[in-house]
Amino acid sequence: MIVPLKPGILSSQPLKAQFDSSVVLEVECYNTHLDQTSEVQAFLKHGDAVIKANKIEITDATHANLFFDLPASQDNKQISPTLLIDNPIDGIAILPSALIITGNGNKNTLQKWAPLDIESLHQNENFLFPFRNVLHETIRNTFFHVAIWFAMFILFIVSLIHSIRYLRKGNHYHDRVALAFTQVGIVFGLVGLATGSVWAKYTWGAFWTSDIKLNMSAIAILIYLAYLILRASITDTDSRARLSAAYNIFSFCMLIPLIMIVPRLTDSLHPGNGGNPALGGEDMDNTLRMVFYPAVIGLTLLGVWLSSLSYRIHVLKEKWLSE
Amino acid sequence: MNSYLYFCEVLNQLLLYFRKDLRQDTRSLAGISSVLLFLVGSAFIAEKCFEDIHAVGWIALFWILYLFAAISLTTHIFSKERSSSGIATYIYNKSLLFYLGKLLYMVFCLLLLGALLTLLLSLFFDSPVQDWTYFIGCLGLTTLGLSALLTFTGMIGGYVTGNQLATAIMIIPLSIPFLLVAVRCSIYALGLVVNTDMTSDFLILTSISILAIGVSILLLPFLWKA
Known part of the structure; x- marks a missing residue:
């Protein structure tokens, strides 16, 4: 009963954004210690590719604002990337389909998402039960x-x-x-x-x-x-x-x-x-x-x-x- | 030739049991007429309550009335089998044949009941059945499975004091798997769902029925062995 759950992300706002624009995600985490470390990283992951948050404002242990510069899209397809938050104390927390990004019709700039550098992520070695949304x-x-x-x-x-x-x-x-x-x-x-x-x-x-x-x-x-x-x-x-x-x-x-x-x-x-x-x-x-x-x-x-x-x-x- | 004679004898015996039950019921008409009155009365009340009914309501009404009429029929048929005569039945009859005779009679009664109920409900409301082959197939298979269940519980109920209530308590939860699959199958017959996978439902209905008959036959000797 005293075994804690793995860190997780309860919610992220807003739910909708557009390509080729900046977005600030207000996230609420669970069982995290964001204020005790300076090495917090956040990513939006779509397929094998990610974009990294260029700025992170930490409010307290479980709340943070993540600043993303969304690149322009190649086409008008809408995607719903997964949000990853990583820090050395808690390891990785994941929120699938965190937001929906839709195209804005601007197809001129072609900027690819970078592949995820797995080495830079941390793993939590403690004995923890899994964090599942809804449950x-x-x-x-x-x-x-x-x-x-x-x-x-x-x-x-x-x-x-x-x-x-x-x-x-x-x-x-x-x-x-x-x-x-x-x-x-x-x-x-x-x-x-x-x-x-x-x-x-x-x-x-x-x-x-x-x-x-x-x-x-x-x-x-x-x-x-x-x-x-x-x-x-x-x-x-x-x-x-x-x-x-x-x-x-x-x-x-x-x-x-x-x-x-x-x-x-x-x-x-x-x-x-x-x-x-x-x-x-x-x-x-x-x-x-x-x-x-x-x-x-x-x-x-x-x-x-x-x-x-x-x-x-x-x-x-x-x-x-x-x- | 011998096996042919044996087959004839078995068939003869079965028909004998069947005729005995039929004669018993036609001599004293109280049981049959009470079930008939129940059916006509309920259908009439339903007509007065609903006036017009949707296909789903029609099929729900059909299976509910069918189940309750079947339960009262069972308690009527098996109340004649006194527990004291159980041992005599065991000695003088081949238990398997006796069971099969009863099962045959139950199937006959329930089919008649189903036909009558369909007729009544079609008379009071317009029949929503689109595919009669599926409907009759579904009714036949459900009747087979329910008859096995009712015969088995009816035989147990013969030993129970206040058997009408005990039989109903035993039957209602046990009959739910049959009725659930039956409702699914009959919904195809009403054309409410177009499902390409309906053979699996019919196969499940058949296999539950065969399971019920098989288990009843296995447990049969223990119902009499006092």
Whole structure:
């Protein structure tokens, strides 16, 4: 929690400029120490080429005014370059598509942008989480929201295995374990929905959206709640165990199209759907991975511990009722 | 020749179950007439409420009425299967054939229901369906998948005290994946979306239906084994 984010650029004004003119960008940075160093550099990068700011006025640690002389363009094409701010303390901060530069019709002067001198840039060697626009500090919710869903799936799979084993062996131990894991899985699912909801409010603007994955997950929780209701409405112990095991297996099989297939058919705001990045090779930062994978393991173990408590309560309750 | 005879026997048995269920329902008309009344009443109320309805509203109304009529039909059909007679059913019938007979009957009932509902809604509102082949294909596939789901949950519901509510609680969340894909498919039939990729939706609908039937058949013996 105390690991800071990498330096980033929150905003830059104005959003529009013209070729062959001067522009002053007022930038607001995040987690930077601009006032503690004199070696601040700023660039506008388009493709492989950059123009360097000819003057930088630093207001405080996170605010600065950058003066750029925009060259004349070869044609009237409009471009939206990336803004880079570099200093020895923080390393590089990036704002993609910082502003839109449009042509002014003056095609007489032809001035090329210079290639970027990578050697002159600095790298921040500290352990930092990535700065992403829109997400900002909420990027840490990856450790809770995503990890809880992973843990929930593992709990439901364990419950499924015990239901299958109950149907094969007929041992009531498996039935109780399946129930305990399902109960904790439902709690994890509700916590997953709640953390996702808070995250959605911050990044998408609303607690609940029509996003397909969100609604499918809510339905999945409803299916498992129906499992609990089914158990509650059968009085005979044997048929309760048998039927609920059958229903558990059936509902898990229906869960796969619900969560795995249907969301992939439509666009979703979630990562991994509709072309958004997810956990694939280059999609997640390695610094996040160092916390995320232990979080998945830790939350799964927490779920197993809670399930074992729930199991023991069931056993005690049955013992107490039979006495 | 032997396999041919076996096939004939299986078919005969299936038809026997089918006829038994049909006779049971036609003898006491209470169940069928209640579903009919529900359909006509809801369509009538919808007509009075909306007067004119957009194609999206038509298809939404269609699937909602279809789902609820199907649930009440299921509770009606399976309320006749008492839990006490489960073991007798298990001993005297081949469980797979019994299930297939029930499934066949459910498919028949739901198809009839779908046809009736289409007719009613087309009568009260103008039918917005552009491509009847897609619509019927979509209705048929959804019916197949929903029948498998309803037969399975209906059989579980037979053991539950206060089974009508429990069956509905089990069915509604489970039927959503079917209905979502069904709505997508039927939207093509209404000509609201021109999508070149509609075969994948139909394939998904088919595969969810086959999955539901397969899992039901696997779990079937455990529903009776008391």
